[in-house]
Amino acid sequence: MKRTLVSIILFLIVIASVIVGAVMKRNNDNSNLTKVKVAEVAHSIFYAPQYAAISNGYFEEEGLDIELILTPGADAVMSSVLSGDVNIGFSGTEATIYVYNGGEEDYPVTFAALTKRDGAFLVSREKINNFTLNDLKGKSVIGGRTGGMPEMTFEWALRENGIDPKKDLNIDTSIAFAAMQGAFIGGTGDFVTLFEPNATSVEKEGLGYIVAYVGELGGAVPYTAYNAKRSYIDNNPDIIKGFSRAINKGLKFVSDNDAERVAKSIISFFPDTALNDLITMIDRYKKGDAYRETISINEEEWKHIQDIMIAAGELDEYAPYDKLIYGKYFNEFE
Known part of the structure; x- marks a missing residue:
C-alpha cells in the first residue's frame, strides 16, 4: 500500500514538473518576442486572415507578440494610435484621411491592407x-x-x-x-x-x-487596413516589415485553403460560434472576394475609396497616395 502511494506521489511530482517546465519555457519564449499592441475596430470573421496569422504562429516567426485590443469605431482606433496607447491601428483607411486633413503633424499612415471590399x-x-x-x-x-x-x-x-x-x-x-x-x-x-x-x-x-x-x-477598395504613426514606422522598420509579412502569410493561408481548414484555425477567436456556422461565414466572404491577395494597395483603389467619400459628402479633395500609403514592402510580398 505504501509503495503504491509513493508511486502515485512520484508520478504527480513528475507531471507537475513537466507542466511547470512547459509554462516556464513558454514564458521564456514570449519574453524574446516584441510586444505589439493593435487596436482592432471590430471583432469579426471578416478579419479571418488576421486571426489565422496569429493562430498559425506567423507573427511569432517574425519575433512579434500581438495583443489585440477591441476598439469599436475607426475614430476610437485613431485616438488610440495618436495617443500612443497602441502601436498599430486596424480600421478603415478613411480614418487616416480624416486625421491627415485635420492637420495632425504625426499622422497615421497605412502600411498593409487586409480586406478589399465592404464586410457587411x-x-x-x-x-x-x-x-x-x-x-x-x-x-x-x-x-x-x-x-x-x-x-x-x-x-x-x-x-x-x-x-x-x-x-x-x-x-x-x-x-x-x-x-x-x-x-x-x-x-x-x-x-x-x-x-x-x-x-x-x-x-x-x-x-x-x-x-x-x-x-x-x-467594388474593390482598401477597406480595412493597418496603420501607424509616421514616426513609429520610421523608428521601427523591422516591426513594420515583420508585421506586414505575417499578415501577408495570413492572406495566403486563407486564399490557399478551403473554408473548413480556415475555420478550424481561427475558431478559438470565436468560441461562441459553431464550427459549421464559421465555415459558412468564411465561405461567404471567400466567394464574395472579400480578402486581398497581398497587403499591397494601388493608386486606383486608393482613388476609388475617396470617390466613395466624396460622393457621400465627407471629403472635398483627394488625399495624396504617397503621403498616406507606405508601400515599401508591397512589391516584396507580391
Missing part, C-alpha cells in the same frame, strides 16, 4: 426571393455611422444602381455599430447591414434573411 451583408426582416436593390425603396434600413466606410459604401452601391439614398429610402445612421444587431432584433428597421458573425446569427435565429453582400456592390 444586407439582412431583411422578411424573406424576399430574387432580391434586388429596388426592394429597398420606401423601406427603412439601419446603416452604419455617418462618415464610416460601411455606410458610405452602402450609399455608393445604391447610387450606382439608380437609387437615391436620401430620397428613395430611410437610412438610420443614429445607431452605434455594436448596437445595430440588437436594434434590428428589437424591431427597428426593415433591413440592416451586418458583418459576420452577426448576420448569420440573426438568420439562424429566424429573425432575418441575408439577401445581399454589400461588398460585391461597392
Whole structure:
C-alpha cells in the first residue's frame, strides 16, 4: 500500500514538473518576442486572415507578440494610435484621411491592407426571393455611422444602381455599430447591414434573411487596413516589415485553403460560434472576394475609396497616395 502511494506521489511530482517546465519555457519564449499592441475596430470573421496569422504562429516567426485590443469605431482606433496607447491601428483607411486633413503633424499612415471590399451583408426582416436593390425603396434600413466606410459604401452601391439614398429610402445612421444587431432584433428597421458573425446569427435565429453582400456592390477598395504613426514606422522598420509579412502569410493561408481548414484555425477567436456556422461565414466572404491577395494597395483603389467619400459628402479633395500609403514592402510580398 505504501509503495503504491509513493508511486502515485512520484508520478504527480513528475507531471507537475513537466507542466511547470512547459509554462516556464513558454514564458521564456514570449519574453524574446516584441510586444505589439493593435487596436482592432471590430471583432469579426471578416478579419479571418488576421486571426489565422496569429493562430498559425506567423507573427511569432517574425519575433512579434500581438495583443489585440477591441476598439469599436475607426475614430476610437485613431485616438488610440495618436495617443500612443497602441502601436498599430486596424480600421478603415478613411480614418487616416480624416486625421491627415485635420492637420495632425504625426499622422497615421497605412502600411498593409487586409480586406478589399465592404464586410457587411444586407439582412431583411422578411424573406424576399430574387432580391434586388429596388426592394429597398420606401423601406427603412439601419446603416452604419455617418462618415464610416460601411455606410458610405452602402450609399455608393445604391447610387450606382439608380437609387437615391436620401430620397428613395430611410437610412438610420443614429445607431452605434455594436448596437445595430440588437436594434434590428428589437424591431427597428426593415433591413440592416451586418458583418459576420452577426448576420448569420440573426438568420439562424429566424429573425432575418441575408439577401445581399454589400461588398460585391461597392467594388474593390482598401477597406480595412493597418496603420501607424509616421514616426513609429520610421523608428521601427523591422516591426513594420515583420508585421506586414505575417499578415501577408495570413492572406495566403486563407486564399490557399478551403473554408473548413480556415475555420478550424481561427475558431478559438470565436468560441461562441459553431464550427459549421464559421465555415459558412468564411465561405461567404471567400466567394464574395472579400480578402486581398497581398497587403499591397494601388493608386486606383486608393482613388476609388475617396470617390466613395466624396460622393457621400465627407471629403472635398483627394488625399495624396504617397503621403498616406507606405508601400515599401508591397512589391516584396507580391
